[in-house]
Amino acid sequence: xxxxxxxxxxxxxxxxxxxxxxxxxxxxxxxxxxxxxxxxxxxxxxxxxxxxxxxxxxxxxxxxxxxxxxxxxxxxxxxxxxxxxxxxxxxxxxxxxxxxxxxxxxxxxxxxxxxxxxxxxxxxxxxxxxxxxxxxxxxxxxxxxxxxxxxxxxxxxxxxxxxxxxxxxxxxxxxxxxxxxxxxxxxxxxxxxxxxxxxxxxxxxxxxxxxxxxxxxxxxxxxxxxxxxxxxxxxxxxxxxxxxxxxxxxxxxxxxxxxxxxxxxxxxxxxxxxxxxxxxxxxxxxxxxxxxxxxxxxxxxxxxxxxxxxxxxxxxxxxxxxxxxxxxxxxxxxxxxxxxxxxxxxxxxxxxxxxxxxxxxxxxxxxxxxxxxxxxxxxxxxxxxxxxxxxxxxxxxxxx
Numbered sequence: 001x002x003x004x005x006x007x008x009x010x011x012x013x014x015x016x017x018x019x020x021x022x023x024x025x026x027x028x029x030x031x032x033x034x035x036x037x038x039x040x041x042x043x044x045x046x047x048x049x050x051x052x053x054x055x056x057x058x059x060x061x062x063x064x065x066x067x068x069x070x071x072x073x074x075x076x077x078x079x080x081x082x083x084x085x086x087x088x089x090x091x092x093x094x095x096x097x098x099x100x101x102x103x104x105x106x107x108x109x110x111x112x113x114x115x116x117x118x119x120x121x122x123x124x125x126x127x128x129x130x131x132x133x134x135x136x137x138x139x140x141x142x143x144x145x146x147x148x149x150x151x152x153x154x155x156x157x158x159x160x161x162x163x164x165x166x167x168x169x170x171x172x173x174x175x176x177x178x179x180x181x182x183x184x185x186x187x188x189x190x191x192x193x194x195x196x197x198x199x200x201x202x203x204x205x206x207x208x209x210x211x212x213x214x215x216x217x218x219x220x221x222x223x224x225x226x227x228x229x230x231x232x233x234x235x236x237x238x239x240x241x242x243x244x245x246x247x248x249x250x251x252x253x254x255x256x257x258x259x260x261x262x263x264x265x266x267x268x269x270x271x272x273x274x275x276x277x278x279x280x281x282x283x284x285x286x287x288x289x290x291x292x293x294x295x296x297x298x299x300x301x302x303x304x305x306x307x308x309x310x311x312x313x314x315x316x317x318x319x320x321x322x323x324x325x326x327x328x329x330x331x332x333x334x335x336x337x338x339x340x341x342x343x344x345x346x347x348x349x350x351x352x353x354x355x356x357x358x359x360x361x362x363x364x365x366x367x368x369x370x371x372x373x374x375x376x377x378x379x380x381x382x383x384x385x386x387x388x389x390x391x392x393x394x395x396x397x398x399x400x
Contacts, residue, residue: 001304002027004064006049006079007072008037014284015070015277016040018297022304027062029055037070050074052081052093060086066303068296069256071279074100074155079276089303091255091275098250099274102154102184106130112249114242115270118144119186121154122175127185137175140168146187150219151175154182160364164188164219188218191264193271195226196239197278197287197295198257199310201302205247206310207240208295209287213260216324216362224324224362225388226282227381228290228315235263242268256299258283280365281373286320289347289375316377318347319384323371324362325392329355333394341394342387344378353395 003019005012008030016037019026028041031048038044047058055078059067066088067079080096082088091099098104107130109115120135120143121128127135127143135142151163151174163178165171171185193213199206210233214225229236239261247257250273258278260271277283277295288294291312301308333341335349350372353359362368374391378384 001025001065002063003300003303004029004059004062004067004082005037005041005070006030006055006059006067006082007070007075008032008035008041008044009071010036011279011284012037012070013040015068015296015300018294018300019068021297022300022306024300024304026068027059027064029058049078052078056082056085064088066090068300068303069276071283072276076100076274076276089254091252095250095252095275099272100155102152102272103130105272106184106186108250109246109270112245114246114249116266117187117189117269118146119184120145121182122151122178122185123154123182124180140172140175143185145185147171148188148218149185150188151178151183151185154184160366162219162221189262189264189269189271191262191269193221193223194229194235194239194261194263195223195278195282196243196257196259196261197283198243198259199295199299200247200252200255200257201310202254205240205244207236207243208293208310208312209291209315210236210239211282211286214321222362222364222368223280224368225319225321226286227319227384228286228317230315230317235268239268243270246270246273256283256295280322280369281320285348286318286375289377290316290318317379317381317384318375318377319381319388320348320373320375321388321391322368322373323351323353323359323392323395324368325395326359326361327396329353329357329359329395331355331395331397333391333397337394338374338391341390342376343383344376344387346374347377348373348375350374 002025005028008028026041029047077096080093083090103121106119163174195211197209210229211226215221255275259273262269
């Protein structure tokens with residue numbers, strides 16, 4: 001059997017490895033000739049994946065039984081276009097558009113009362129409400145908005161290009177800076193933020209892991225840590241019930257997925273959802289460590305018609321944390337030193353920081369993910385978070 005991967009960055013390597021484990025021939029496509037996934041695949045094709053026609057033609061020539069999704073941004077739509085054109089299983093282009101277009105996503109869910117906040121599209125200096133009503137930039141006071149509000153790019157982002165406004169004046173200034181770009185303007189929903197890993201198969205929606213986030217301050221709210229949430233947590237069941245409604249209404253089918261959720265006063269509120277696995281060493285590392293479910297491998301088995309299981313038998317109390325420290329690094333701890341320092345178990349470690357490096361404040365994913373990560377397993381959240389601080393403190397220890 002042959003599988004195709006569209007978007008062959010380093011985050012595709014785990015899926016390629018799992019595909020090879022099960023004897024699949026893998027064809028990978030990416031516009032970057034140096035993409036790591038092109039080298040790891042059986043065949044790597046340099047194709048501009050933003051060009052749907054070129055991507056469809058390349059896959060058509062190679063032939064494929066299915067497309068395996070990996071962490072990818074806006075050009076999830078190219079995967080949908082390939083599935084539609086070649087009759088392959090997985091998401092359609094229409095569903096991919098809803099996942100990647102924040103305004104369309106809001107409009108669709110607001111129809112069903114599944115996303116209750118005021119949201120507008122601003123582009124070409126026009127403002128459009130979710131009901132289609134148009135406003136001029138000068139009509140800002142006519143908008144039904146409660147401050148604070150957030151402005152984020154309509155497509156993509158990764159915590160980049162985000163603005164938060166606490167007043168009319170700040171909102172006007174932000175809109176002036178954005179200019180003609182296409183942005184979504186919506187009310188900020190207060191509450192703790194979570195992430196989910198899940199899947200939709202012929203059996204329906206299965207939530208694999210709910211992760212509580214640790215974020216940087218607004219507006220970026222870049223995640224710098226995730227804590228595995230136990231299924232006995234009341235919010236776990238609330239999220240499952242809510243997300244099942246969201247997925248059924250969006251008609252998402254046959255896909256891995258991840259989503260960002262807020263625990264608001266009125267219950268779960270979905271920030272965004274995408275029909276592909278999570279990045280940042282979550283779907284390929286943290287989720288398998290904490291649940292013993294490798295979602296990439298199980299999806300491959302599902303597509304191949306082999307026995308599969310996405311339901312975790314256990315969720316271990318674990319935390320993954322990225323190196324979000326600031327300041328001049330005076331010491332690089334060894335894994336052994338970390339193990340002797342923490343009261344929990346060190347389950348994974350990757351550190352790319354150099355001694356003497358000046359660590360700047362975290363502003364987006366790009367500014368922190370390259371530094372590395374560590375995973376701890378413990379008994380409770382309090383102990384895990386205390387050990388996170390112990391680990392980060394080692395980088396500023398005094399050593400002769």
